[in-house]
Amino acid sequence: xxxxxxxxxxxxxxxxxxxxxxxxxxxxxxxxxxxxxxxxxxxxxxxxxxxxxxxxxxxxxxxxxxxxxxxxxxxxxxxxxxxxxxxxxxxxxxxxxxxxxxxxxxxxxxxxxxxxxxxxxxxxxxxxxxxxxxxxxxxxxxxxxxxxxxxxxxxxxxxxxxxxxxxxxxxxxxxxxxxxxxxxxxxxxxxxxxxxxxxxxxxxxxxxxxxxxxxxxxxxxxxxxxxxxxxxxxxxxxxxxxxx
Amino acid sequence: xxxxxxxxxxxxxxxxxxxxxxxxxxxxxxxxxxxxxxxxxxxxxxxxxxxxxxxxxxxxxxxxxxxxxxxxxxxxxxxxxxxxxxxxxxxxxxxxxxxxxxxxxxxxxxxxxxxxxxxxxxxxxxxxxxxxxxxxxxxxxxxxxxxxxxxxxxxxxxxxxxxxxxxxxxxxxxxxxxxxxxxxxxxxxxxxxxxxxxxxxxxxxxxxxxxxxxxxxxxxxxxxxxxxxxxxxxxxxxxxxxxxxxxxxxxxxxxxxxxxxxxxxxxxxxxxxxxxxxxxxxx
Numbered sequence: 001x002x003x004x005x006x007x008x009x010x011x012x013x014x015x016x017x018x019x020x021x022x023x024x025x026x027x028x029x030x031x032x033x034x035x036x037x038x039x040x041x042x043x044x045x046x047x048x049x050x051x052x053x054x055x056x057x058x059x060x061x062x063x064x065x066x067x068x069x070x071x072x073x074x075x076x077x078x079x080x081x082x083x084x085x086x087x088x089x090x091x092x093x094x095x096x097x098x099x100x101x102x103x104x105x106x107x108x109x110x111x112x113x114x115x116x117x118x119x120x121x122x123x124x125x126x127x128x129x130x131x132x133x134x135x136x137x138x139x140x141x142x143x144x145x146x147x148x149x150x151x152x153x154x155x156x157x158x159x160x161x162x163x164x165x166x167x168x169x170x171x172x173x174x175x176x177x178x179x180x181x182x183x184x185x186x187x188x189x190x191x192x193x194x195x196x197x198x199x200x201x202x203x204x205x206x207x208x209x210x211x212x213x214x215x216x217x218x219x220x221x222x223x224x225x226x227x228x229x230x231x232x233x234x235x236x237x238x239x240x241x242x243x244x
Numbered sequence: 245x246x247x248x249x250x251x252x253x254x255x256x257x258x259x260x261x262x263x264x265x266x267x268x269x270x271x272x273x274x275x276x277x278x279x280x281x282x283x284x285x286x287x288x289x290x291x292x293x294x295x296x297x298x299x300x301x302x303x304x305x306x307x308x309x310x311x312x313x314x315x316x317x318x319x320x321x322x323x324x325x326x327x328x329x330x331x332x333x334x335x336x337x338x339x340x341x342x343x344x345x346x347x348x349x350x351x352x353x354x355x356x357x358x359x360x361x362x363x364x365x366x367x368x369x370x371x372x373x374x375x376x377x378x379x380x381x382x383x384x385x386x387x388x389x390x391x392x393x394x395x396x397x398x399x400x401x402x403x404x405x406x407x408x409x410x411x412x413x414x415x416x417x418x419x420x421x422x423x424x425x426x427x428x429x430x431x432x433x434x435x436x437x438x439x440x441x442x443x444x445x446x447x448x449x450x451x452x453x454x455x456x457x458x459x460x461x462x463x464x465x466x467x468x469x470x471x472x473x474x475x476x477x478x479x480x481x482x483x484x485x486x487x488x489x490x491x492x493x494x495x496x497x498x499x500x501x502x503x504x505x506x507x508x509x510x511x512x513x514x515x516x517x518x519x520x521x522x523x524x525x526x527x
Contacts (some may be wrong), residue, residue, distance in 0.1 A: 008324055008403075012348065015359035015400065017371045056387035067260045068261050073256035077249075081257065088264045093454060094507050095272045096461030099500035102485060106278050121268050130264075143345055160252075170318040185350040196485055207354040209467060214358065221355030227349060227379030232343040237336070 016225065023219035035215040036223075045220070048205035051118055055201065056187040059125040060180045064135050066126065071137045072168060076146045088133035091242075092127050097192045100124060105197070118199040125190065129183040136182070138176025181232050188224060262449065272504065278497035290494035294502050298524035302475040303502065309476070310390055313398040317459075318452045320399065320442075321406020325414050342411075345404035353402055353464030358395045360469070365504055389470050395421050397469060405458060406451055413447035446518050453514045457507055463494045 026029045039045050074081050092100070104124060114120055149171070153163040169176065194201040200208075202224070210217035274466040279290050293299060327333075363370050364381075365388055374381055387393055417440060453520050454509040463478035473478050477499055 002327070002330075005327060006322055008320065008327075012344070012400070012403075015356075015363045018362040019355075019359045022358070066263055069256045069261035073253065078253060078257065088268070091264075091268055093457055094504075094511070095268070096457075096478065096500070096503050096507070098461065098463050098481045099275060099503050100268070100271060102314060102493070102496045103275045103278075104267060105485070106497065107271055107274050113344045126263070127268050130268075161342065182346060182350075185347055189350045189352055189355075189464075191353040191467075192482075195467075196462075196482060202365070203464070205294065210354045210358060210468070211431075217354060218358055218362065221358055224355065224426075225351065225381055229343060229347045231338060231410055236339045236343050 016222065018109065019218045019222050023215055023222055025215055025224070035213070035219040038213075039216055039219055045205060045209075046198075048200050048202045051200065052188050053200035055118065056184045057123055058119065058122045058130060059187050060183050062122055063129055063225060064128045064179070067130075067133055067137055068168070069164060070174075071134065072164065073140045075138070076150060085134070086139075087173065089131050090211075094132050097124075097128065098196075101125065101193055101196050112133060114144060118201070121190075121193055121199060121201070124193045125183075125187050128190065129179075129186050132182045132186070133179040136171070136175045136179035140172045144171055177235050179234055181228075184231075185228050188228065248320070270489065275497045275500045275504070278494055279501045287494075290492075290498040291501075293495050294498055298475065299477075299480060299499065301504075302477045302480045303506070305391065305475055306460055306477045309394050309398070309409045309507065310456045312391075312395045313402050313459040314452050314455040316399050317406045317455045318448060321403045322410055322414075322448065324403060325410045326406045329414055333492075342408070349401050349406040349408060350480025352462065354468040356397060356400060356465055357468035360388060360393075360400075364396065367448050390474060394466060394469065395472070397465060398462065401465075402455050402459065405476060406455060409451050409454060410447060413444060417443055418503075448515055449514055455509055456510055460503065460507065 011033050024033065026034045037154075071085070074085055095103075101124070108115055133207050149167055150163065153167045158166065189203055190201070191203040191207065194204045195207070204218050206217055209220065280286055280288060282289060324341075328338055360368075362368055365371065366382055368388075371381060376410075388397070420436065421439050421443065425439050430438070461478065463482065466474060466476050467479060467482070470479075472483065481496050481499045481503075484492050484499065
């Protein structure tokens with residue numbers, strides 16, 4: 001059975017290698033880091049990257065603020081709502097993103113401070129990340145003895161907000177990190193909403209640069225892939241150490 | 245103190261339910277209203293556009309690509325997950341694979357399209373290597389920019405997604421039944437035929453459904469790869485919405501409803517199949 005690794009690993013490695021080769025190609029001047037150097041000196045690239053990074057952080061915060069209390073309370077007091085929570089959390093996988101764009105843009109046409117800025121994207125992004133954030137939080141909380149934790153915190157006089165921030169969140173740190181990283185990979189790569197709503201995010205920028213410079217697009221794609229992967233790997237290995 | 249309990253319920257759970265209602269449930273249901281509403285009120289005209297030859301081709305293409313890529317992804321992803329969980333696999337390698345899967349499952353759009361154009365495009369690395377040994381795949385009728393190309397490209401995010409979702413089910417299987425079957429003298433084939441596959445079938449089915457939906461709703465990747473030249477439903481919707489052809493929200497809504505209906509039909513089919521394959525289980 002072990003030989004099956006070869007085609008699988010080859011299938012996944014080759015496109016990345018080919019991208020790397022393309023990103024180093026300089027036409028008649030052979031191979032070099034020209035594309036990378038040009039990119040570093042392109043303000044539009046930094047603007048789009050910063051926008052996507054900001055959206056990712058906002059999406060993580062908004063998603064957790066909405067979901068942590070809800071999933072916590074559902075697990076502790078309202079287990080009969082679980083089927084409904086499960087259903088809602090798989091809906092974003094069932095309703096195609098492009099249909100959701102159509103639905104959201106038709107209903108929410110204003111006010112301008114909401115739909116006119118890129119921050120509007122945080123709303124669909126929270127929805128897109130919902131299946132993964134919900135699952136991570138739910139698995140994390142099921143592994144905890146919520147009842148005992150809550151009672152202990154309350155008998156020490158903790159209010160609900162401080163109970164969530166000081167007791168629940170530290171106990172959920174690996175689950176939260178996992179959810180946050182998945183959210184980052186989703187937001188950095190998200191193209192559908194940003195392209196249709198005409199916001200210049202990182203994925204939209206890569207698309208745009210791809211039409212003028214294939215080598216720069218390849219360089220950016222490769223960097224984005226390797227950076228997210230190493231970040232996730234760091235958390236996976238670091239989190240395991242911390243858990244021990 | 246009942247009202248205080250209720251107030252706590254609302255404060256903790258309310259924001260999430262309201263958010264999901266406002267930005268997920270209502271917009272999805274709203275599509276069905278928009279699909280029968282034009283400037284002159286109620287009309288079936290937008291729905292009728294679904295039966296135009298162009299849109300029917302788009303639906304057929306989308307469904308075909310999604311079914312094929314779901315089958316490929318389910319099979320290859322399950323094998324990949326099985327190999328990853330094999331006893332000899334070191335811990336760091338497992339972390340490497342699982343994190344790679346998380347990134348690759350979200351790898352889409354232009355980056356993915358470029359990666360494959362430089363691998364299997366007309367001037368790609370593999371295309372060139374094969375040509376050097378006398379195999380011209382493009383002369384043989386292959387094209388990265390048609391259906392077969394999409395299936396190959398989609399596998400790059402479908403296989404990792406499958407690996408992620410099937411791993412828990414495989415972990416559950418490995419621990420208990422394998423040893424019991426071996427203890428009773430079952431061969432590998434007998435184990436899979438009589439224990440492994442029947443136990444896994446419901447999980448495999450639900451994963452295949454997820455993969456179908458994932459491919460069906462793919463937009464960034466085919467958009468980047470085929471520049472919109474291969475008719476797919478998602479590409480049609482974006483054309484209608486952003487006015488590349490004609491600006492018509494009702495037609496976009498009708499197409500989106502069509503997609504939701506197809507997904508619902510797949511889920512019903514899944515429900516029927518899941519009940520059948522789950523029958524042997526003692527409740």
